[in-house]
Amino acid sequence: MGTSSVWFIPHWEMAVRLLVATVLGGLIGWEREHNNHPAGLRTHILVSVGSCLIMLLSIYGFAAFADEDKVRLDPSRIAAQVVSGIGFLGAGTILRHGFTVSGLTTAASLWVVAAIGLAAGAGFHFSAVVTTVIALVSLELLNRAESFLFRRKRLITMRIDTDKSPGRMGELATAIGAIGIQIRKVTIDHGEVNGNRLQIFFTMKLPGDMELSKLIEAIEDVKGTREVHVE
Template sequence: MEVDSVWMITDLETALRLLLATLLGGAIGWERERNNHPAGFRTHILVCVGSALIMLLSIYGFPQFMDEDKVRFDPGRIAAQVVSGIGFLGAGTILRQGLTVSGLTTAASLWVVAAIGLAAGAGFLFPALFVTLLALVSLELLNKVEDWLFKNRMRRLLRIRTLNCPGKLGEVATLLGKGNISIRKVQLDEGESSEKEMEMVFIVRFPPKVEPMEWVERIRQLEGVREVHLE
């Protein structure tokens, strides 16, 4: 087979693509690590460079068979398994505590760095660089933009200790909905010391013209509510 065949690649080009995947995955991993998320710097690097290697293997790993008769070659067949396989790794970063689910963004970032690694391995370098930039903007800058846009509707922590009875969570959520109060997260802790009581923790956003303490008092008046704290 000729050296300049489309199915062959130099060692230098291979090293450059793997190095680029390492740098791009590390950039996104650094942001996750800096903000104390489950999958950080090393994990993102390994996912990205591993994806790049699999893509390189899928395209350039079997040049000796290209000239064989009756050989059908699909350069994306092996690499396609990364897309489904990365879901198992991402699922490990998703945590559920009560009704709170966290880690979805980190799982998504792992999926993105896998795609970046595949693009880098295939020599699709500009999209790999550009998607890395977009991912960093989404992860790092949009949080600050969101806080600036909604500075009059900052998130507040609402803790409610109430009797453990069916429908109480829905009752509180319905009351908050009547005030157009946005519920961002909910955590339910039934506690170990007393099965008769439970604590509900809401992360909420109050509309600009809504007085938070007025709604705290309304929640206190609900039957079975023992304590309400707004932080």
Template sequence: MEVDQIWVISHGETTLRLIIATALGGLIGWERERNKHPAGFRTHILVCVGATLIMLLSIYGFPQFMDQDQVRFDPGRIAAQVVSGIGFLGAGTILRQGLTVSGLTTAASLWVVAAIGLAVGAGFHFPAVLTTILALVSLEFLNKLEDWLFKSNRKKLLRIYVVNQPGKLGELASLLGDLNIPIRKVQIDEGEPTEAVMEIDFVIRIPPNVEISEIVEQVREAEGVKEVHLD
């Protein structure tokens, strides 16, 4: 390719890269959509295609200035802003309810999709495809693999209704710790300030040497506990 044609791209190649970005972003978005996460099919496609277009613009958008002596061309300058800018979009998928934080994986998938789009825009098709495959494996299969590897540690939802008093969360968490029960997530529903009872949900893993009935009985005997449900 001649030197003066390095910064020029054909309409056909541009179309191909945008279509590839749509397909790769859509694959990851489909996984998120199927599992009912905040950012789904369309969002991931738009992020990937947008990142690809920004990279195309960054590399090929200013060919008329390439022969100017005073121009210092940096093809990564515009594209670099995608890396920081995608953080604002990812933050919108992160939800906090009580002490539970969800959406971090979806935020990370948006960041990866943006990187895939930048790679496609730069013509790095193989790394983009490989990253898409690895991301899908991580999102779809590693969760199942984790459940299989740790199936001896039973994951349960422990729902406790306790008097609405300060310090009850800490007391119950300490009780579960004394029973050697790992806590994976905690969610609190205090209801209205005037309500006498609040709901605390613990997602726990029960080791094989611990009886489920023993946990329920120990928690039920704690001061202020009204009801205990283990699902």
């Protein structure tokens, strides 16, 4: 097989693709690290460079068999597993926060970094760079823009002491959502209030023109609510 074969690239080009994946994944990882998110610089670099290597292996790792009879190479066969496999890693950043969804953006960034690594491994450097720029704009600049555009909304945390009962958190969340309030985070404390009660912490965004008393009244109307405290 000659070096001009479509199944062959020199070692230096493989190294370049791996380095491109490292740099691009590192840029997104640095943004996550800078903002104190669970998966940071090292995790994103490893995901990106690992995806790149899998793509290189998928395309060029079996070049020795390309000229064999009855052998059909599928360059995407191994790389395709990254798309589904990365979901398990991303799920870990969500589940580690219990009932919160604060790891969802980090899980999405890991998925995008895996795609960037695959693109770099396939030699699509331009698309990998453009995707990295778009991801950084979405993570950093749009986050600041969102804070500016929705600055009139107040972020509060409320502790609710309630009877322990199946579905209690869902009933409270429904009552809060019914008056147009966005819930950002939910945490349940099973500590000792007493054996039949629990504490639920809701972090919510209130519209600037909403009276806090309206929210408290909606919560107190839910059966089983004992006390309501604004943290």
